[in-house]
Amino acid sequence: MTPTSDSPTTRRAEALYSVQGLWCTSCALAVEAQLKRLPGIGAASVHYPSATLLVEGEPEALDEPRLAAAVRRLGYRLGPPEAVADAEARLDAESRYLTLRLLMAVAFGMWTMLASLLIYVGAMPSPRLELVMAWVSGAFALPVVSYVAFPFYRAGWRTARARRPGMDALVSLGALTAVGVSLWLLSRGSAEVYFDTAVMLVTLLLVGRLVETLCRHRGLRALQALHQPPAEVQRWGRNGWQPCPLAAVAVGDRLRIERGETLPLDGILQDDEALLDLAPLTGESAPRRCLPGDAVAAGCRNLGAALVLEVSAAMGECRLDRLREQMWWQQARKGELQRLADRFAGWLSPLAVVLALLTLVATWLAGVPTEESWVRALSVLVVACPCAVGLAIPLAGLAGSGQALERGVVMRDPGAFETLARIRSAAFDKTGTLTAGEPQVQAMHTVAGLPDAELLALASVAARGSEHPLARAVRRYVQDVQDIKDARGAQDAGAGGELEVVQAEEVGGRGRRVSLGDGRELLLGSRAWLAAQGVATEQAADSGESEVLLACDGTVLARFTLGETALPGTAETLAELRRHGLALALISGDRAPAVRRLADAVGMKAEECYAGRSPEAKAKLLAAMPQPSLYVGDGLNDVVGLATASVGVAPLGANSTVQEGASVALLKPGVGGVEVAWSLARRTRRVMRQNLVLSGVYNLLALGLAVAMPIPPLVAVLAMVASSLSVVANSARLAWGEDEACGAREDGQLTERLAAAP
Template sequence: MSCCAAGTEGTLEMERAAHALPSSEELRLSSRDLGDGLYQTELSVPGVHCGACIATIEKSLKSRPDVERARVNLSTKRVSIVWKAKVGQIVTDPVDIVRTVFASGYEAHLFAAATDGDEALRNKLMLAVAVAGFAASNIMLLSVSVWSGADAATRDMFHWLSAAIAAPAIIYAGRFFFVSAWNGLRHGRVNMDVPISLAVILAYSMSLWETVHHGEQAWFDASVTLLFLLLIGRTLDHVMRDRARSAITGLARLSPRGAMVVMADGGREYRPLADIAIGDRLSVGAGERVPVDSIVVSGVSDSDFSIVNGESAAVRVQKGDALQAGILNLTGGLTLEASALARDSFLAEIVRLMEAAEGGKAGYRRIADRAAEIYAPAVHLLAFGAFLFWGLYGGDWKHALLVAVAVLIITCPCALGLAVPVVQVVAAGRLFKAGIMVKDGSAMERLAEIDCAAFDKTGTLTLGRPRFINRSGVDPGHMQIAASLGSHSRHPLSEALYRSVGSVAVTFDDVREIPGSGIEAKTSAGIYRLGSRSFAGNGTTAPEGRMSSRSEVVLSLDYAVLETFQFEDALRPGVEQALADFALKKIPVTILSGDRPEVVAKLATRLCVRDWKANLKPADKAGFCVEAQRSGHRLLMVGDGINDAPALSAAHVSMAPATAADIGRQAADFVFMHDSLEAVPLAIRASRKAGRLIRENFAIAIIYNGLAVPLALSGIATPLIAAIAMSTSSIIVVLNALRLNSLGSHLPVPKGAPTPNVAPRTARLAS
């Protein structure tokens, strides 16, 4: 539903007085210096919810000579403004730019990722829905008695009771629409809340007039029911948008709040992240994340680089190695030297990539929002024309006003507004039963349109859990020793080795972990070592012909190799069936991975996927998705790691498993809870059926308006009949959406499907 149809843009208007404009100094300090006299400022605009809002703000800002460009991000409710420090001899005051946003009718303040205001607004909406629903049901019960032929005294009493119930409900539940309508009119805009507010107020006022003069008809039920149905659509829309913005908040939680700075005299001081300067020495202990992009000055440790390349295998880092912000230090303490500010670090770059991608997603609603801009004045002209016609030519101004109110109510875009969100909710519920979570309702619409797909490797096509594969050829005694040593380490391969045994039969007293190398235990029999081949064998190299696509851990006694344990990542269940389904639908598939080429090539060959890319960074994956979009393709991205988050946001639509990192789940449009990858083609089936139902609902809404509007204009439909007709159209739309429940959760395995990636356009995507 359009935001303007639901009173979004002016919801926070009542609280505007509580917010002061930021000072020039605050704005300058928070702005990024882009060089050549240009600065970039980020502002929160909580009242932005649709294409009309975006156009209004961008147009007002671009009209200023000191604004180079302005872009509103709908998902994060953020406006990015690039402005000139000077225009001629006049120095720009950034406060004037913020005042321009206020003058266009929208609150603005320095950007913050917190969403407490959104949560409070959602709670207010849900309470308003409850109030309107309670009032509407009770007024309907009273109306039944009137319709059944109650005598005049009973009818008047019921009318007064209805008026008493409706008044507070309309004031409380209708304030979203009334404030938005007033805000729009005050700034010279006519939005969809204006006819809605007029219809509700006129219907109540006329009903009250009829009640005072002992009239037979009253339309209190029509006014409250109208609010109830519109608030349902508004709440659904707000919840969907709120979920779509959660990825940025997840990244903010991932970044540490500060770091321990090592002073020149050896002392230590904890500083907030924003106060860390380039060149500062930082102390990062085991289990802590790297706060900013840094260079290792001293120390050796295993580190989890999954945020960068998506691979679960720990990487040894030592003096001189570069570490990105967000990398998890696993085993040893490190002293780092900051090489970038927090706002220029790796995590900040991922945030910018995601926001840039999210900004492009706003387009799917803009057509409907532009239609809403035309709809509002058209409804006003139609109602006013009917009022003049019946007043001037019919001579009955009371009847003319009733016709005008009926037109306003019967043309309410409730069916049109519910056409999309009700299908999204039903489809989301159906997918939830199959273990698939839908985070953004519009994603189903986009998933139905895909013509190509890209999959991350580790954690997506595979489970991201190393699997011990040569147990049958390993001596059981050596296995027990290795498992005992592995129980003392957090390294993924050591943990996998320990899990494969499940219990420890051999114990060691003197055990120490050497970060980046392995584990050492001193015993009466000698020194046992478990780790890399060079560590365990004291410099021994791998034998000729050893498979480089497998990971290994070596056990040695006094540097003599006793056993080699090999590991391989297990395929995710349902991979072959899912890729066969893509091949059957002639949807080309590409594997995107940060892993080594030989590992990716082996998996691609095993899965019959011809297109694959290795050694990719987060920006490379996002760039692949952007290039696919620019080429006119609608790409589905399936990934799980933090490093996949920009690509998940940049793709036309995205999915992630529940085992994904928090930020990966938040950035994705869909999250599947079960291990099987068959959830991906199942979601496509559901989305395509949902798309058909949405189009059917739009057709129902158009047919309804084509039949109902002439009835209202002719004077046949009273406000009550108009409200019933409007409600009936909404009920039909809901019932049509419920047909999604007939979608089966069973996904048939295609027989004789062609091998994946047979379509020639895949080659164009890979180029």
């Protein structure tokens, strides 16, 4: 349960559950209506494709047994949010259930259709044989309209009890009316029966349900792509490394991860360096070298020697677990278009029943034969089934969210999904957003005449064990240079053996003093600190760059200049957003020289850069930008800006508070996900509107035609099913539309990862 307000007079909370036994979108609307009538419940939203329920109201009103009892009265079951494996098992069971009934419908229904066809084409030599064939048609239709169609009757009754009759109520009325009219005609000796209409209605709707279930399967694959941890891990105990169930691992435990294994939990790297493949989590093409003390996340694969990590998050509390939970919350909420579709479907079913009764009475009073009057009323019921309306928005939203997650973007708010499609401006923080957030060595300037290999060895020893970002950057630089030389097979002369460290002392925030076994003393730190230690240094120009100096026995050996480098793909992403007409801005609290240098690197104009801005100033700038606006930021100083912008985006590695407040979270480094999210949001919203217009126009036109003129019930069935399948196909186009375009890019990334792996 999540609180949404702290005010004593307006205390509100939210709770997330799953609902078992849903058969269609009408079932979802019935559950919503049932819960909204409970005292203390302000809102209830059911996302049918994922069977997820979001309830909002007073905290004491959200008690699970109370809600479960209300849902149980309709014949459904309430439980905690499903794990991915449970959802997959549920959809597998639904698929088998639908397939079995569909096979029965086809096996018996084809004989019903054949018997009806013989009657329609006049193949029977006498009226008596036509009547016999009509009875045969009804006999074969009996299993279909009883056993196969039972789930429609059950769902129709449940939704009627909740006073929210929907598609299943109309389907049930249509099928039973077709059977009733046929039996009445048989009792009068007429062979013009409509058993084939009932059979076709049930069969084609089952086909539509099966196709829809398969689409929901695809939507779950995005969640399945997130890491599934092993059941057992190696944990350090009194007797060394011992196998242990993952569920028994607690925060602070130490785990051993062998080469090729995937990290099961979030943790802190211990003892030695590690080479990790972050592609399963972030999509990075090249492995990343991590140092002791670095935070590592579950889902990364160990490419180097066995590593040890100290667990920082237990099972169910890792970053990937939080992402799954965010997906559940996102799916349960409804956007503007979904609420519009629900309202339309809510009044469409009662309207269809009223129009069917009016058609029956009006045609009978106009002198139309009773048989034809019933057939006209039956056609009205069939064409009005709001299947397409109910599926128009959820399937498109599920397809869009799944596609986004597969490409490294978590859409946490469907309302923001719709707003994101209309943004006119985008602003970005600098450090941690357009850059990695950690300084990197830009160059090493040699002052003494020592070989580079020896200087690098001394710098590595001086920086070893330091937690200061600049010292860690120096150590990474040394290791990267060594990796390149190793890959080329280069042999460095003068590197010497392993240097022995006798004593190491770090002066917080200023530098580090290291005494070697051969009597030499190394100093690694700022120019001012080295000067204070009696080392002669030159006056440096203010270039806006950070620097670290290395000295040995009072003599400066090398100077390392450090700065921030734009993340790969940043310039291309910003250029693409500008090409589509978005106004861009770089808003940072950093110094102007650093901001200008980064802006030049990513292709931003001087008038688009704002340096030295406080959090409040960032918010004012965002409010003045063309609306709706988007802001990407990773730190606590960006929280106000994220709240001010129409859509807030949290990049990979953002502060936990930022991640909770952002509407969109990126799983891959860089801001390329912003362009992906914007593009997918536009496509998804376009498909949602297309689905809604198609389904709405169909239902209104079909109702008007069925009331105004005779339409054979079988034609009405085919038209209704075609409308539903068109919505499913349009949503599937969203899910599969970019597969081919992304295929080459993904193949290239895979090739790069394989080439970079040792």
